[in-house]
Amino acid sequence: MQYLEMRKGRVEIIPMIDIMLFLLIFFIMVTIHMIPTQGLPAQMPGSSTARDLPKPKVVLTLRQSGAVETDGHTISLPDLEARLRQGDPAETQVTIAADKGADIQALVKVMDACRHAGVSAIGLAAKPE
Template sequence: MRNWSEPKKNKAHIELIPMIDVMMFLLVFFVLISLNVIPALGLKTQLPSASSAQQLKPQKKAIITLGSGEQLQLDGQPLAIDALVNTLKQQQQENQTTTIIVNSDKDVAVERLVTVMDTLRQGGFFSISIATRKQ
């Protein structure tokens, strides 16, 4: 009697090892982002300390970053000081005040900080705050 061997049918199954590799990659990526190991957009600044620093309430705000040298950014986008007021007025909605937060590196000269704040006030923006960190 002849025995015809039938081919074995492979059962479908899910491989766990590649799925675990992908999940570990995602976990490592999000941990590095949350620890600021991977740099975010914008200038790296070290805020000055103030004992009276307080949290701001949610509102329409624009963040101006002054870096060392002549760097200036509005909400993470490089900008010249001449175009600052016009850009802010374009972003501002009618009948809504925009709170401006100046995020200045502690090495920036006070004269430059005053120049930016003076330009903003001449442009009609009066709600200006300086970002600090609590001691």
């Protein structure tokens, strides 16, 4: 009568670590590409004192024509005020990216609309010189 040897199964830890590391890197790369970086190019003015701003919740693009865009769609100033009031205006950060040739009066109107909605954190986008 022969006896069969019963071996205990071993869990190989090195290949499991390799797979887990691969999955971690994969999910990091996927998450990085999910961050929205879409936008329309604007000829922003340069500034020698430009610095990084906190990540804005709302990015507005002011065109030379005076049109205001957000998320790739043109928006009127009353609609902009209503949209900003939907969230918590005190916590909302707005960054305005104005074209180099945009009218100053149009910029002031956009800033006034943000202030009327209760937003106090307004930044102007500029490229470093």
